[in-house]
Amino acid sequence: MTVLGEEGEDSLSSRMPVRGAAEDRPTVGDWLLVDPDTRSIVRILTRTSLFKRPAPGDDRRTQLIAANVDTLFIVASCNQDFNVARLERYLVLTREVGVRPVVILTKADLSTAPERLADAARALQSGLRVELIDARDPESAARLTEFCGPGETVALVGSSGVGKSTLVNTLRGSDRIATQSVREDDGKGRHTTTVREMHRLTGDAGEGGWLVDTPGMRELQMSEVATGVAEVFDDVTDVALECRFTNCTHGDEPGCAIRTAIATGDLDPARVDRWRKLAIEDVANSDAVATRRARFDKGARKR
Numbered sequence: 275m276t277v278l279g280e281e282g283e284d285s286l287s288s289r290m291p292v293r294g295a296a297e298d299r300p301t302v303g304d305w306l307l308v309d310p311d312t313r314s315i316v317r318i319l320t321r322t323s324l325f326k327r328p329a330p331g332d333d334r335r336t337q338l339i340a341a342n343v344d345t346l347f348i349v350a351s352c353n354q355d356f357n358v359a360r361l362e363r364y365l366v367l368t369r370e371v372g373v374r375p376v377v378i379l380t381k382a383d384l385s386t387a388p389e390r391l392a393d394a395a396r397a398l399q400s401g402l403r404v405e406l407i408d409a410r411d412p413e414s415a416a417r418l419t420e421f422c423g424p425g426e427t428v429a430l431v432g433s434s435g436v437g438k439s440t441l442v443n444t445l446r447g448s449d450r451i452a453t454q455s456v457r458e459d460d461g462k463g464r465h466t467t468t469v470r471e472m473h474r475l476t477g478d479a480g481e482g483g484w485l486v487d488t489p490g491m492r493e494l495q496m497s498e499v500a501t502g503v504a505e506v507f508d509d510v511t512d513v514a515l516e517c518r519f520t521n522c523t524h525g526d527e528p529g530c531a532i533r534t535a536i537a538t539g540d541l542d543p544a545r546v547d548r549w550r551k552l553a554i555e556d557v558a559n560s561d562a563v564a565t566r567r568a569r570f571d572k573g574a575r576k577r
Contacts, residue, residue: 277306286313297324301338302470302486303427323371325429328495328559336497336563340429340470340486343371345421349378349432349441350395352385352406358394359548362506363494364431365399366552370502376421377404378430380437399506409437415444422475424482434490442487446473496552497559507549513541524550 275286286308298318300306305319321341329337348364350356361377368375377395382388388406395404408414421428422445430438475483496503504511510532514522518529524546535541 275300277308279308284313286315296336296338297326299338301341302472303341303343303429303484305342323373325367325371325373325431326497327367327491328497328563339431339488342427343373343429343486344426345374345376345428347376347378347418347421347428347430347438347441349380349430349436349438351381351433351436352379352383352388352391353381355433355436356385356391358398360433360494361395362398362548363496363552365402365506366496366499366502367494368502369505370499374421375399375402376418377402378418378441379404379406380409380441382406382408407441409441409444412444412447415441418445422483422485426482427472427484427486429486429488431488431491436490438490439487442473442485445485446475495559496556497563499556500553500560503549503552503556507545507552510541510546510549 277284277286300315300318301324304321307316307319308314309316323343324341325339325343325346326336327339329335346364346368348361348368350361356379365375379388379392379395385391392404392406396402405417407417418441430442432438470486470488473485473487475485513531513535514524516531517524517527518531519527522530522532524530524532532541532546536543536546
């Protein structure tokens with residue numbers, strides 16, 4: 275783990291003195307109190323925000339993405355990668371964490387109607403900032419510098435090959451980060467960025483700001499994001515409150531306001547299905563997290 279302090283850059287072990295949950299471990303963006311003599315981590319300073327997800331795999335352990343982020347750039351390209359359901363998942367994370375989201379659409383030349391994709395993204399959340407950007411063009415990328423001022427930390431998330439590293443290079447005025455093209459047959463990118471890394475901005479891009487480049491995520495499971503789901507899908511949840519029964523499953527129950535709204539065209543059935551899927555997924559994964567925590571706490575008490 276590479277850290278930066280008053281005396282410059284140093285490499286430390288990321289192991290904490292006491293074994294704990296994933297949230298008790300350092301991640302990119304953290305501020306740490308370090309013992310200068312032992313070069314060990316004393317503690318992690320209080321975070322203003324923390325992005326995390328259930329790690330891919332069967333055990334669903336928690337994987338930390340980034341801490342102390344002010345703005346999340348959700349990057350998608352105007353080809354097969356554009357996916358409304360995936361954008362909604364990232365928006366749920368930002369609402370749960372309390373961080374400002376900005377959707378960045380790249381590679382507009384790959385779509386015959388990129389503005390239509392931008393409109394589809396804007397429709398997902400009231401007031402959502404959506405930008406069509408040529409990640410290779412400094413003048414185009416300059417529209418994002420308002421988020422990259424002194425003391426501001428911006429994290430970039432999205433699939434492999436959408437242009438995250440290219441955009442970081444352009445904002446920094448450097449080509450230090452390696453980039454790769456996407457496959458022509460399915461539009462999917464290769465994993466170029468393999469670690470989470472912070473990059474300091476200088477000059478016109480935003481003196482003193484920081485960019486966090488993250489590896490592409492093919493899978494973004496939801497856990498402990500009930501508030502985020504409710505806020506991103508507030509059009510659906512508001513209607514659900516009108517159901518006759520508080521435990522309505524929005525199936526065959528009489529007086530279901532969701533079914534009525536779909537029938538009258540006030541709600542999109544596809545959006546309702548995505549809301550239902552996310553809500554069920556969140557409950558299942560959140561229960562699994564709670565079980566692991568209880569098991570860990572019990573084991574810690576025994577020791």
